[in-house]
Amino acid sequence: MKNFWTNYPEIAYELEIVKNIIKDNIKSSEKYFKESIFELVDAGGKMLRPGLLLIASRFGNYDKEKMYNLAAAIELMHSATLIHDDIIDEARFRRGIETIQSKLGKEYAVYTGDFLFCQCFIMLSKFNYSMDNLREISAAISQICKGEIRQYNLRYSLDTGIKNYLKIISGKTAALFAISLYTGAWESQCDEKTSKLLGRIGYHVGMAFQIIDDILDFTGDTLRLGKKTHTDIIKGYYTLPIIYAIKEDKEGKIKDILENNIIEEKEIQELIKLVNQFKGIEKSRKLADKYTEKAFRSIEELPECKAKKILKEITHELLSRNY
Structure with a gap:
């Protein structure tokens, strides 16, 4: 986290405060x-969502205590979804440490994720946050859940389609990016136009961010990314590069591999070769670039201030990853 925010020491310092607020709200005798x-x-991790919220709040009247608590609640919500994701994916590691479901069991992890969701709403009750904002946050959680359900229902489906993929990542990733920027602005008393604009920026950034992440699953390596690559393929989650490539693969070579019950390293390497051959990576990059361009165009519409400069630089950092 510190490395990502190195050029913004004030935000890095505030995110440490946010982290301590999270700890204060999840203390347990167990x-x-x-x-x-x-x-x-x-x-x-990078604490992107609370960081974006703190940046957005600087466009209005910045009430530090109120924003720190809101940022902590948003990060707690994100952590709860990660714990539940790890259960579904049977993941052994998260952020370089053993997952709760791997170390203590799935039942323990379910209750832990549920507890964090509850604490999130308790935190949101501590300040006079607007009811409209609380509804937006609840709607974002609903979107995240629906995105995960849609993705799970489409496991191993060779006909996922681009439309379904975009709906999945809209819920899984873009919703929380959008709500982080929107709520930060709205609760700092920005006008409706600015708040909605920031929410739209969050959506575009989140969409591009997830598409780039899915591209990196084909082009990155475990050491550089800090996570195991190709896990989506093995678990039957077919992301945009594969979806695009299947459409161009008239002979069905990719489908033949994916229909095999066991996919090992040899098959993975052949898939990567075919996805590149049928321009799955190239087309995915173009779509990521479109969302990136939309994000930057929207940023230019924001009022001039230091926060705008930071948001532009952070967006460039997030969406210019080597892919």
Whole structure:
């Protein structure tokens, strides 16, 4: 987290405060429970969503205490979804540490994720946040759940289609990026136009971010990315590069591989070759670029201030990853 925000020491400092607020709100007398959640919080990731919320709040009247609590609630919500994701994916590691479901069992992880969701709403009740905003946050959680359900229902489907894929990532990733920027602006008393514009920026950034992530599953390596690559393919989640390539693969070579019950390294390498051959990576890059361009065009519409400059630089950092 610190490396990502190095050029913005004020935000890095505030995100440490946010992290401590999270810890204060998830304390428990249950030893293993407390240790497992604290470990996840300390692993931290980039804390993108709370960071974006703090940036958006600077476009209005910046009430630090109120924004720190809201940012902590948003990150807690994100952590809860990650814990539940790990259960479904049977993931062993997250952010370089053993997952709760792997270490303590699926039942324990389910209750932990549920607890974090509850604490999130308790935190949202501590300040006089607008009812409209609370409804928007609830709607975002609903979108995330629907995105995950849609993705799960389409596991191993060779006819997922671009439209379904975009609906999935809209819920899984873009919704929380959008709500982070929107709520930060709205709760700092920005006008409706600015708040909605920031929400739209979050949506475009989230869509591009996830598409790039899915491209990196084909072009990146485990050491550089800090996570195991090709796991989506093995688990039957066919992302945009494969969807595009299947459409161009008239002989059905990709489908033949994916219909095989066991996909090993040899098959993975052949899939990567075919996805490149049928321009799955190239077309995915073009779509990611379209969302990136939309994000930057919308940023230019924002009022001139230091926060706009930071948001533009952060967006460039997020969406210019080497893919």
